[in-house]
Amino acid sequence: MTSLAQPNLDSKYIFVIHSNDSSHVGQDLKSNLEKLEEFKKLEFNWNGNNAEPFSDALIEKAKSVLFSLRVQPEIFPTARKSIQFEYEKGNGDYLEIEIFEDFIKFFQVIGEIESSDKIDFSRIFYKVNEFYGEGFYQR
Amino acid sequence: MEKDFIKDEELLYRAIKPYPNWWKEKENRPSSAAFKDSLGVSVDRDAERNELEIVGAIEERFELKAIVKVKTAYCREIQTYPFPKPLSDNPEHAEIHRTEGIVELTDSQARNLAKSSEIVFQKK
Numbered sequence: 001m002t003s004l005a006q007p008n009l010d011s012k013y014i015f016v017i018h019s020n021d022s023s024h025v026g027q028d029l030k031s032n033l034e035k036l037e038e039f040k041k042l043e044f045n046w047n048g049n050n051a052e053p054f055s056d057a058l059i060e061k062a063k064s065v066l067f068s069l070r071v072q073p074e075i076f077p078t079a080r081k082s083i084q085f086e087y088e089k090g091n092g093d094y095l096e097i098e099i100f101e102d103f104i105k106f107f108q109v110i111g112e113i114e115s116s117d118k119i120d121f122s123r124i125f126y127k128v129n130e131f132y133g134e135g136f137y138q139r
Numbered sequence: 140m141e142k143d144f145i146k147d148e149e150l151l152y153r154a155i156k157p158y159p160n161w162w163k164e165k166e167n168r169p170s171s172a173a174f175k176d177s178l179g180v181s182v183d184r185d186a187e188r189n190e191l192e193i194v195g196a197i198e199e200r201f202e203l204k205a206i207v208k209v210k211t212a213y214c215r216e217i218q219t220y221p222f223p224k225p226l227s228d229n230p231e232h233a234e235i236h237r238t239e240g241i242v243e244l245t246d247s248q249a250r251n252l253a254k255s256s257e258i259v260f261q262k263k
Contacts, residue, residue, distance in 0.1 A: 035159075035160075038159065039159060042159065046159070047156070047176070048156065048201060049176060049178055049179075049181055050178055051176070051178075074163060074170070076159070076160070076161055076170040076172035076173075077159050077172065078172045078175035078176070079175060079176035079177060079178065080175050080176060080177040080243055081177070082175070084170065084171070084172045084175070086163070086170060086171075086172075088163070088165075088166065094250070096171070096246065096250075098246070105246075107246035107247070107250070109250070114247050116246055116247075
């Protein structure tokens with residue numbers, strides 16, 4: 001790979017991607033899958049403000065997205081029936097993928113310029129790639 | 140405390156609960172997910188109380204990971220709509236909405252609140 005010297009990359013992710021030991025990638029994925037299983041158990045009013053539980057369909061959709069990613073995000077539930085994936089670099093650049101049952105959208109802040117839009121499942125991998133810099137992944 | 144309007148100088152306190160985890164450990168602040176609620180973002184007004192009193196009152200009601208605060212003026216600067224919504228058991232209760240007519244914050248508003256909020260209480 002030629003991208004080891006990419007500037008402003010989060011060292012945690014560099015380690016995960018470039019390690020020859022794939023168990024590290026597996027561990028992050030496993031941890032996120034476990035979090036999703038925990039989200040599944042959240043009952044009505046889980047946030048103390050009448051939030052709805054998450055549907056099995058949404059949890060499975062989020063799992064599918066996780067399986068498609070080589071860099072695992074931080075994941076959080078929202079009280080608007082969505083699951084949020086977050087990537088954040090040390091320089092403040094930020095990428096958020098928010099998964100709803102019937103659509104997915106992204107929101108990003110790169111150098112203080114914000115953009116957001118709906119995104120197809122198949123484009124998420126490339127969106128993350130773009131966030132970390134072209135050539136970061138081997139294709 | 141004005142009942143019908145929150146002054147710019149008032150502080151708004153948001154309880155961040157420990158489960159599910161809304162805390163970004165590396166950045167040591169809440170995720171914007173903690174500010175995404177289709178029913179509105181619940182906060183407590185300072186109502187001219189001292190901070191210890193406010194923290195104590197919130198601690199009595201919730202199990203907490205943290206409490207963060209943000210200035211009302213900042214909420215208005217990012218074009219959210221903070222307004223009083225007193226409850227029978229919490230007269231200082233307020234909510235932050237996207238606008239006067241739309242409840243859910245935008246992604247940008249939620250992130251700005253998460254990034255700009257100041258920690259006043261945190262359980263390690």
